[in-house]
Amino acid sequence: MTVTQRDTSNDTSGQSWARMRRSVALTLGGLWAERITHAFWPIWTVIFVSLAALMLGLHDSAPIEAVWAGMMTAAGALVWFTWRGVQAFRAPTRAQALQRMDDRLPGRPISALMDSPAIGGNDPASLALWHAHQARAATAARSANAVEPDLRVSRRDPFALRYVAVLALAVAVLFGSILRVGSVSEMTPGSGPALATGPAWEGWIEPPSYTGLPTLYLADLGANRVEVPEGARVILRFYGKVGELTLAETVSGRTGDVTPASDPEQEFTIASSGSLRIDGPGGNEWQIAMRPDAAPQVEITGEAETSVEGQMTLPFTARDDYGVVGGTATIALDLDAVDRRHGLAAEPEDRPGLEIPVPLPISGSRTEFTERLVDNFSEHPWAHLPVRLTVTVEDGAELTGQTLPTQMKLPARRFFDPMASALIEQRRDLLWTRENGRRVAQILRTMSHRPEEGVFKRETDYLRLRAIIRDLEANLVHGVSTEKQEELAQALWDLAIDLEDGDLEDALERLRQAQERLQQAMKNGASDEEIARLMQELRDATRDYMRQKAQQAQRENEQAEQDGQPAPNDGINMTQDDLQRMMDRIQELMEQGRMAEAQQALEELQRMLENMEVRQGEGQGQQSQGQQAMEGLAETLRDQQGLSDQAFRDLQEQFNQGQQGQQGQQGQQPGQGQQQGQGQQPGQQQGQGQGQTPGEGQQQAEPGEGQGQGEGEGLEQSLADRQQALRQELERQRGQLPGVGGEAGEAARGALDRADRAMDGAERALRDDDLPGAIDRQAEALDALREGIRNLGEALAEDQRQQQGGDNTQMSDAEGAQRDPLGRDPGSRGQSMDSGDNMLRGEDVNRRARELLDEIRRRSGETARSEEERDYLRRLLDRF
Known part of the structure; x- marks a missing residue:
């Protein structure tokens, strides 16, 4: 029986080609x-770069020439790269797609399927072997997949320009608008009527910054x-075709190299009145009226006033159309x-003139404002x-205005003591020229020769x-130097x-003397200005007398405490309110003409001032426990302030070697430093109200002082x-605080x-010798x-109100009896504990604030x- 073998190789190959059809198409694409x-x-x-520039509206802000140049460059680049691309492009075929797929498979099965046997076509054994080979190739070809294309062009684009273009387009999409692309058509010829839909120019007039307009x-x-x-700046911008808009103006007065009238950007300064015209589509014309910048004006509006301390006050008024920015007073x-x-x-020796900044x-x-020149030229x-x-x-335009030279005598402090006045005169002669040194020495020696008593x-x-x-005489031998x-x-002063x-x-x-001068002026019918000046002089003399009186009372009270005796309590008590009311009453009577x-x-x-006694309190024995605690804490506060001041001075010595000698005399010895820094020993406050003597307080304040302290110990x-x-x-x-309750009591203890x-x-x-840290902790x-x-x-006040049922009349009377002539509550040694509202009660607060401001300016x-x-x-x- 004969069996015929069926040829299956063609069937397998056909199935493989059918399965690869999709992969081949994708690979070809x-x-x-x-x-x-x-x-x-x-x-x-x-294309991406051009589109990004248009979407971002770069062409709207760039000159038209630059836009046209960019457009021509982009068009030429497109033509050039298109021609090069056509020359380099080759259309792919199906065989090339199969070849690329076959290159990815082991054994190249697709090529095997397309091959035919060269020999052995009639030999059954050879044919059988060929068919087996074809079947194996078909089986391998079924696994073929599409091959991805190689889109990398890094070798052709080493600078990654393609990515820059993509990034620019992405930014344009996010922040630009596609509608702006169409506006580029308005720049093409024949698009003139489209410009009429919007302004073809822009212009501004900027006044100088100092005008504030x-x-x-x-x-x-x-x-x-x-x-x-005057000085305003004109800025113009012309859009559209160059030459369609031109400028015509008669306000700048420009000559020489002038910008062309058709230039898209115009800028100039107004120097005179005239016309400003823009000729062309949408043009306009303006009549410019220039307002000249006037120079500032200043005038002295009163006489120079001089205080007892020699401080000059000279009022003046200044004005300017836009404001005064500075000034100087020259003497x-x-x-x-x-x-x-x-x-x-x-x-005289040559000396530069005095220059004072104008406030x-x-x-x-x-x-327009009125101010006062304040300075002290006494020295x-x-x-x-x-x-x-x-x-x-x-003013801001650097224009200046000045007053006519005012003839005056340089205001300064006056000395009424004959010896002090003579010393000041000799000091003036010595400063006038050093050649007066011998004459000054002779006069001073004459003044001090056998002086009379008093x-x-x-x-x-x-x-x-x-x-x-x-x-002075020792320096006359070789001549008195400027420093000497x-x-x-300074020593004479x-x-x-x-x-x-x-x-x-x-x-x-x-x-x-101040009272006598005021009385004499009242009798002689002096002017109001003279009366006001003498009244102010009386106020200053009274203030000085009150200060001296308070210092004397303080010394008397300290002496009484040391002797164990009660403080003196005889004389008339006056508060600052009483004194101020009497002064105001006197000035009011004089202004009304009631001189008698x-x-x-x-x-x-x-009479009241001469008989006045500064009251420091009713004695320690009559004070309540709360008052003693308040005075003790106030004394501790003053001692701590003095200690902090001394530490600060020591810190300054470390950074200011130039003043080391002067400050070292004050701070080298502990005892001296304490007296100068505080005026009292910290431990002295322990004796207040406890019957201790100052000596005991000192021993507590300075343990170890006088007990073997070495001279080498530092001040720290x-x-x-x-x-x-x-x-x-x-x-x-x-530990001795009174048992006060409430929130205030708890806050005090905390x-x-x-x-x-x-x-x-x-x-x-x-x-630890850490002075900065110590000063911080002391603060x-x-x-x-x-x-x-x-x-x-x-x-304490709350407890007293509760005890008295809200009636604090007696407390107010007691406090008033213990105040010093300035209306302040005194401490145990006459030093003020209160610097609050009483200091300004009945006084012109605005005047006092002005005086403080003038003093800060001067310093x-x-x-x-x-x-x-x-x-x-x-x-x-800057703050005030």
């Missing part, structure tokens, strides 16, 4: 994408008359008007000599003058001040001991507890002590002060 990408990738790179937009003004300040010596006699007969209003308008060599004063102010109230003043004479001239002048201010008798004499009544009231005031160790004693005293006071911890930290810092202690005293006072302009202090003063001026 990938080949098309691959070859298109390799040939034409620069085309869509250019707003910018004007020309498109909103229409064809109107426009008034602008020059009027040599022709000087009485050239005695020490002024010689030729400006801190707030408000500076177009200047030209004091009381004829000078010429000129005030100059400047000429020098203190022997030390006489000795100081003799030392000045010896120093200034040193001797200090001595004259001490002689003039003197003690209580001197203050009382100045008060009597005013003179009688003035005499009554004089002494400060640490004093801080420790002060903390121990605070602990004792906390504040004192914080003060104790801060003092302990300050002590540790002082022992915390001061704040806590103030808060504790305030809360304790509130708690901020003194170059002799440290830069840190001047910076602090300038910050105060």
